[in-house]
Amino acid sequence: xxxxxxxxxxxxxxxxxxxxxxxxxxxxxxxxxxxxxxxxxxxxxxxxxxxxxxxxxxxxxxxxxxxxxxxxxxxxxxxxxxxxxxxxxxxxxxxxxxxxxxxxxxxxxxxxxxxxxxxxxxxxxxxxxxxxxxxxxxxxxxxxxxxxxxxxxxxxxxxx
Amino acid sequence: xxxxxxxxxxxxxxxxxxxxxxxxxxxxxxxxxxxxxxxxxxxxxxxxxxxxxxxxxxxxxxxxxxxxxxxxxxxxxxxxxxxxxxxxxxxxxxxxxxxxxxxxxxxxxxxxxxxxxxxxxxxxxxxxxxxxxxxxxxxxxxxxxxxxxxxxxxxxxxxx
Numbered sequence: 001x002x003x004x005x006x007x008x009x010x011x012x013x014x015x016x017x018x019x020x021x022x023x024x025x026x027x028x029x030x031x032x033x034x035x036x037x038x039x040x041x042x043x044x045x046x047x048x049x050x051x052x053x054x055x056x057x058x059x060x061x062x063x064x065x066x067x068x069x070x071x072x073x074x075x076x077x078x079x080x081x082x083x084x085x086x087x088x089x090x091x092x093x094x095x096x097x098x099x100x101x102x103x104x105x106x107x108x109x110x111x112x113x114x115x116x117x118x119x120x121x122x123x124x125x126x127x128x129x130x131x132x133x134x135x136x137x138x139x140x141x142x143x144x145x146x147x148x149x150x151x152x153x154x155x156x157x158x159x160x
Numbered sequence: 161x162x163x164x165x166x167x168x169x170x171x172x173x174x175x176x177x178x179x180x181x182x183x184x185x186x187x188x189x190x191x192x193x194x195x196x197x198x199x200x201x202x203x204x205x206x207x208x209x210x211x212x213x214x215x216x217x218x219x220x221x222x223x224x225x226x227x228x229x230x231x232x233x234x235x236x237x238x239x240x241x242x243x244x245x246x247x248x249x250x251x252x253x254x255x256x257x258x259x260x261x262x263x264x265x266x267x268x269x270x271x272x273x274x275x276x277x278x279x280x281x282x283x284x285x286x287x288x289x290x291x292x293x294x295x296x297x298x299x300x301x302x303x304x305x306x307x308x309x310x311x312x313x314x315x316x317x318x319x320x
Contacts, residue, residue: 041230043237044250056251057289065253066233070201070226077203090204091216093225095260101253129217 009085012158013130018117024075025112025138029063034107037067062104068147069099071111072138091129091154099149103140111146113138118150122157129154169245172318173290178277184235185272185298189223194267197227222264228307229259231271232298251289251314259309263300271306273298278310282317289314 038047042064045052050061063071080086105111119133132155138147198207202224205212210221223231240246265271279293292315298307 037230040234041237042233043241044247044252046252057286058252064233066226066230070197070230073202073224073226074200077201081203087204092204092206092218093261095258096256097259098255098257099259100255126217 010088010156011083011085012089013120013122013132013155014158016117016120016130016132016155018120021114021116022076022079023112023114024072024079026110027071027075027112028110029067029071029105029107031061031107034061034063034067037070038064042066058104060106062106065101065147068101068105068111068138069149071105072113072136072147075111075113076115076136089156091156093151093153094131095152097133097150097152099147101147103144103146105140105146109146110141111138113147115151123154128157130157131155170248170316171243171245172249173280173282173292173315174318176277176280176290176292176315178280181274181276182236182239183272183274184232184239186270187231187235187272188270189227189231189265189267191221191267194221194223194227197230198224202226218264220266222266225261225307228261228265228271228298229309231265232273232296232307235271235273236275236296249316251316253311253313254291255312257293257310257312259307261307263304263306265300265306269306270301271298273307275311283314288317290317291315 035048046056046058047064053059053061115134115136117132118135121131123129123131132153134151136149137145140146195208206216206218207224213221275294275296277292278295281291283289283291292313294311296309296311297305300306
């Protein structure tokens with residue numbers, strides 16, 4: 001991020017460059033939160049008990065994939081909010097391409113990852129924002145990738 | 161779904177046809193759960209208060225996009241578990257393509273949707289499972305689409 005910190009600490013769309021990378025995490029996933037999230041949002045047997053998971057390719061209890069994406073967001077927002085100028089310019093996301101849950105996330109796993117800008121373009125319809133594509137990779141404590149995806153974020157452009 | 165219910169109530173990969181469609185919902189999103197999910201997983205100001213949202217294109221408080229995907233899963237699993245033969249054959253998902261958050265989801269919105277099978281193929285590496293692509297569309301109470309995506313699910317093949 002190459003923000004013009006002398007004039008304005010906000011990191012606008014114009015300050016973001018392809019290749020910029022942010023590391024996030026670590027975060028350790030507990031058995032209690034794994035089961036609580038699944039019970040609320042994804043109550044399939046293999047996300048609720050080791051016994052049911054043993055009857056599937058999961059083998060033992062694994063987190064809902066939507067829990068993993070929520071934990072990504074928790075790690076990423078925590079990191080982003082270390083820099084108030086970045087939070088000030090974030091306008092959420094329009095979507096995600098190529099989300100892949102590559103390996104199960106299990107209770108006790110410690111996750112961390114990186115988000116690297118791979119493309120950016122101005123919005124055709126809304127000149128006050130730009131569109132940033134990033135490649136996200138989440139690893140576990142064994143350095144195995146558990147998730148990859150390409151979020152498509154919206155970012156404020158510098159006021160004219 | 162064209163399960164051979166006389167021999168085996170399980171809906172295997174072979175029983176799933178392109179064009180099969182499932183409706184899910186309705187589910188109404190409360191302000192309390194919207195803020196609680198954001199506070200836990202996506203604590204950006206525009207997901208936490210109307211005041212902060214007013215400074216962005218969101219206008220008023222909106223749910224985290226990851227909350228919307230979790231609520232999709234809640235509605236979908238609820239519907240799937242009405243048919244134990246479908247739950248028995250579900251092996252989770254390997255990913256999602258083309259996830260798009262089309263409109264904000266706001267407290268008080270009532271969501272519902274459909275999931276339609278658009279493609280299926282055998283797994284090359286694991287003959288005990290097949291791969292099913294579905295197009296998911298989530299609407300709000302005004303019939304506006306708030307989310308579309310293409311989950312890629314894994315499904316048990318019929319035992320030989």
